[in-house]
Amino acid sequence: MMSLSKRYLPFIIIATVAALTVGAGVMLYRAKQRAIPTARTTSMPVDKTISETADKTKETAAHVRGEADAPVTLEEFGDFQCPSCATVSGVISKLEQEYGPRLRVVFRQFPLAMHPHALEAALAAEAAGLQGRFWEMHDMLYQYQSVWSKASNVRPLFDAYAGALHLNVERFREDSNSNEVKTRVVLEGEDGVSRGVKNTPTLFVNGQVVRAAFTAERLREAIDAALIGQKSSNNSTKGGHK
Amino acid sequence: MTAARFQIILSAIAAVISLAGLADATYLTVAHLTGDDLVCGSPGGCSAVLGSVYASVAGIPTAAFGALAYFVAFSSATLAVFGYARARTLLMLVVMAMFGATLWLLYVQAFILHAFCPFCLLSAALTFLLAGIVVATPSSD
Numbered sequence: 001m002m003s004l005s006k007r008y009l010p011f012i013i014i015a016t017v018a019a020l021t022v023g024a025g026v027m028l029y030r031a032k033q034r035a036i037p038t039a040r041t042t043s044m045p046v047d048k049t050i051s052e053t054a055d056k057t058k059e060t061a062a063h064v065r066g067e068a069d070a071p072v073t074l075e076e077f078g079d080f081q082c083p084s085c086a087t088v089s090g091v092i093s094k095l096e097q098e099y100g101p102r103l104r105v106v107f108r109q110f111p112l113a114m115h116p117h118a119l120e121a122a123l124a125a126e127a128a129g130l131q132g133r134f135w136e137m138h139d140m141l142y143q144y145q146s147v148w149s150k151a152s153n154v155r156p157l158f159d160a161y162a163g164a165l166h167l168n169v170e171r172f173r174e175d176s177n178s179n180e181v182k183t184r185v186v187l188e189g190e191d192g193v194s195r196g197v198k199n200t201p202t203l204f205v206n207g208q209v210v211r212a213a214f215t216a217e218r219l220r221e222a223i224d225a226a227l228i229g230q231k232s233s234n235n236s237t238k239g240g241h242k
Numbered sequence: 243m244t245a246a247r248f249q250i251i252l253s254a255i256a257a258v259i260s261l262a263g264l265a266d267a268t269y270l271t272v273a274h275l276t277g278d279d280l281v282c283g284s285p286g287g288c289s290a291v292l293g294s295v296y297a298s299v300a301g302i303p304t305a306a307f308g309a310l311a312y313f314v315a316f317s318s319a320t321l322a323v324f325g326y327a328r329a330r331t332l333l334m335l336v337v338m339a340m341f342g343a344t345l346w347l348l349y350v351q352a353f354i355l356h357a358f359c360p361f362c363l364l365s366a367a368l369t370f371l372l373a374g375i376v377v378a379t380p381s382s383d
Contacts, residue, residue: 010324014317017261021268021313028272214357 063134066096066104071230072206072223075106077192079200080122080141081115081149084214088201089142091216095223103223107138109188110200117154120176122185124158127175131167140165206230245380249330252379253322256333256372260316263368267312270305270361274298291359296350304347308365311340315372330379337369337376344369 074092078085092105109126111118121141128137140161141148148157155173162172175181192202196209203210205222206229274297291297297304314336321329344366351358 006324010320010326013320017264017316018313021264021309024265025268025272028269029275 063107063129063138064104065107065135067101068104070102070104072099072103072226073106073204074103074219074223075108075204075207077108077110077188077195077197077200077202079110079112079115079118080125080138081118081145082112082200083145085201086142086145088203088214089139091214091219093139094216095219098220099223102227107134108192109185110192110197110202111185111189112200115149117149117151119185120154120158121148123176123181124161124172126181126184127172127178128162128165128167130175130181131171133165133167136165137161249379250323252375253319253330253333256375256379257316257319257323259368259371259375260312260319263312263365263372264309264316266361266365266368267305267309270359270365271303271309273361274303274305291351291357291362296347296354307343308340311336311343312368315340334376337372340369341373 074095076085076088076092078089096103096105109122111122113119125134125137125141128134144157144161148154151157158176159169159173162169195204201214203219203222205219206226208222208226210219210222299307315333318329318333318336322333347362348366351362
């Protein structure tokens with residue numbers, strides 16, 4: 001009897017570990033799925049007014065930096081509290097200088113609920129955008145990410161940033177709470193989800209997602225490939241007209 | 243201490259290390275599947291690695307293969323503790339495969355992605371420990 005139980009013991013241990021691993025994995029997966037909601041499921045109140053103004057805001061121009069006719073568009077779905085996004089932001093600035101008029105950059109909001117101040121930061125950037133200073137606030141939020149990320153209340157800090165950018169701080173505060181900016185953030189988040197964005201930063205070069213796009217080398221490769229693709233498609237179009 | 247007892251002790255240690263590796267690889271698999279970019283907090287590190295093309299093979303997270311390998315290592319080490327002689331051979335084979343895969347993944351992190359994921363490095367350290375134990379385990383002869 002003793003020998004029989006000893007014979008089965010290792011298999012019982014193995015089966016228990018397998019069951020515990022699968023169980024823990026599923027529980028962790030579910031917990032993380034709840035922690036990574038889309039922009040709509042962040043703590044932002046989504047009221048009737050937002051859904052009513054949604055269609056109108058969908059047509060709002062994206063935040064674009066660079067020439068409108070640039071052959072390459074680098075589109076980022078970012079979260080201002082995401083450390084990788086701050087790193088990539090510096091890389092993108094470098095590439096913008098390098099490629100000049102051949103590259104335009106588009107930023108779209110994708111605040112993750114796992115970052116407690118990401119949504120407020122997104123709203124602050126949008127509010128600054130209403131006064132024509134989106135990119136300045138974008139740069140400032142990334143520059144001081146390590147400072148405001150640790151703050152319990154980020155509002156005074158964001159107000160200070162708005163002041164430093166010579167914004168009308170009173171209007172900035174009101175706009176940060178307005179349905180207009182909330183709607184925009186919600187819609188951009190939904191747009192990201194519909195395009196398969198799961199984490200931040202997610203980058204697209206001419207509509208194609210670029211994986212492991214955290215280094216200048218990797219992004220340069222993608223941009224160069226897009227430039228070559230553009231050239232060859234232009235040549236074939238010209239050839240077709242002959 | 244007899245060689246047989248030494249074998250059992252080393253196999254038990256290998257089982258415990260495999261269990262730690264299994265937990266690590268399971269966590270990484272879940273992080274990959276959920277797109278969690280904050281598993282380690284190092285800028286670009288985990289995201290660059292877990293978001294890279296090397297993070298999955300045929301749509302299956304590389305970490306899931308790691309979890310499976312650690313589970314096989316744990317099972318064979320446990321069986322070895324209970325005197326199953328063939329389990330030691332299986333343990334050696336799986337650890338050798340894990341060692342090779344770990345070297346490749348370290349190369350990818352260092353020279354292709356230029357980013358390190360601390361949880362991946364922990365897994366690499368555990369695999370190296372397992373390899374050391376397998377090498378140090380005396381044969382049954």
